[in-house]
Amino acid sequence: MRLPKKIRQERLKAKIEETPFITDEALAEHFTVSIQTIRLDRMELSIPELRERIKSVATDQWNETVKALPIDEVIGEIIDLELDKRAISILDITQDHVFSRNAIARGHHLFAQANSLAVAVIDDELALTAKADIQFSRQVKQGERVIAKAQVESIDRHRRTLVKVDSYVDNELVFSGHFTMFRSTDK
Amino acid sequence: MRLPKKIRQERLKAKIEETPFITDEALAEHFTVSIQTIRLDRMELSIPELRERIKSVATDQWNETVKALPIDEVIGEIIDLELDKRAISILDITQDHVFSRNAIARGHHLFAQANSLAVAVIDDELALTAKADIQFSRQVKQGERVIAKAQVESIDRHRRTLVKVDSYVDNELVFSGHFTMFRSTDK
Numbered sequence: 001m002r003l004p005k006k007i008r009q010e011r012l013k014a015k016i017e018e019t020p021f022i023t024d025e026a027l028a029e030h031f032t033v034s035i036q037t038i039r040l041d042r043m044e045l046s047i048p049e050l051r052e053r054i055k056s057v058a059t060d061q062w063n064e065t066v067k068a069l070p071i072d073e074v075i076g077e078i079i080d081l082e083l084d085k086r087a088i089s090i091l092d093i094t095q096d097h098v099f100s101r102n103a104i105a106r107g108h109h110l111f112a113q114a115n116s117l118a119v120a121v122i123d124d125e126l127a128l129t130a131k132a133d134i135q136f137s138r139q140v141k142q143g144e145r146v147i148a149k150a151q152v153e154s155i156d157r158h159r160r161t162l163v164k165v166d167s168y169v170d171n172e173l174v175f176s177g178h179f180t181m182f183r184s185t186d187k
Numbered sequence: 188m189r190l191p192k193k194i195r196q197e198r199l200k201a202k203i204e205e206t207p208f209i210t211d212e213a214l215a216e217h218f219t220v221s222i223q224t225i226r227l228d229r230m231e232l233s234i235p236e237l238r239e240r241i242k243s244v245a246t247d248q249w250n251e252t253v254k255a256l257p258i259d260e261v262i263g264e265i266i267d268l269e270l271d272k273r274a275i276s277i278l279d280i281t282q283d284h285v286f287s288r289n290a291i292a293r294g295h296h297l298f299a300q301a302n303s304l305a306v307a308v309i310d311d312e313l314a315l316t317a318k319a320d321i322q323f324s325r326q327v328k329q330g331e332r333v334i335a336k337a338q339v340e341s342i343d344r345h346r347r348t349l350v351k352v353d354s355y356v357d358n359e360l361v362f363s364g365h366f367t368m369f370r371s372t373d374k
Binding site: 069073075099100101102106107108112115116126128130131132133135136 | 256257260262286287288289291293294295298299302303313315316317318319320321322323326
């Protein structure tokens, strides 16, 4: 059953406040309206598109530079970064990322996004992955947007850095990993 | 110091028997001769090239068909397969697989080879990765050939299969992973 426009817009606003990383596609499904309707609602309510919302949610504008690899070698788009602290990236799952048979994202692409973010967050010219413990908590489908958040958990004297990466689709956890990274210089 | 040809060929034969997955490049380096010399030595000694050697080391010829995904979606080339038991694949590390800065293979490509082999070995139409614990034990460089060996360790009643994958360059362990896979049907 479709809601009256006014009620839908109120609920839409509440929904986006509650889950700021939700896509227009997911909102359209939630309210059983077209994506176009959601876009018009957002414009009338002056709610920016997802990418802009993510940027404003990120506590700082990212003003640091990835050191450990050229930025175009990061898998996904980095939208927030504080070296040796945290980083966020977005990866849109396209046909290139899925099994042809069932349109489910292949594990190594989620791994690649998370692992390259774990490399990118390191404040060093050289960062290599030594170990990773990862979990895939739900399937990701073609068309979904994965938001990976990396958090540096510890840096020890043996040039070892522990980075936790959690990846979400519409605020639902889809992947999590603990990465043990080596760097070239002591902290 | 270069060895006399006869002695070199004897030692070459012994070396290949000891480490059958060694590349011509590694042999050339080991004996401080050119790759061309190694190839001529092999021809004179009737020792087949690496790819053929790997195939003959594989205990059975692989006469089973990958079920869980189309064969061209496997990362690397499968050269041996016994469903729900074991599988072997080869991946040649090219410029596409390495960090531009230091020509070291990116972790997610080694992960992709191992993970897709863990999928391919499953005797089911659907196989999904639930968990993985992985270790990168030494850096892999551009030009090296990675041989991944998957071994199915257990299949339980809850449609969960544990697969161990070890990857080698010239018989040296470079990557190992324990993958927990889900399948669609009970065994």
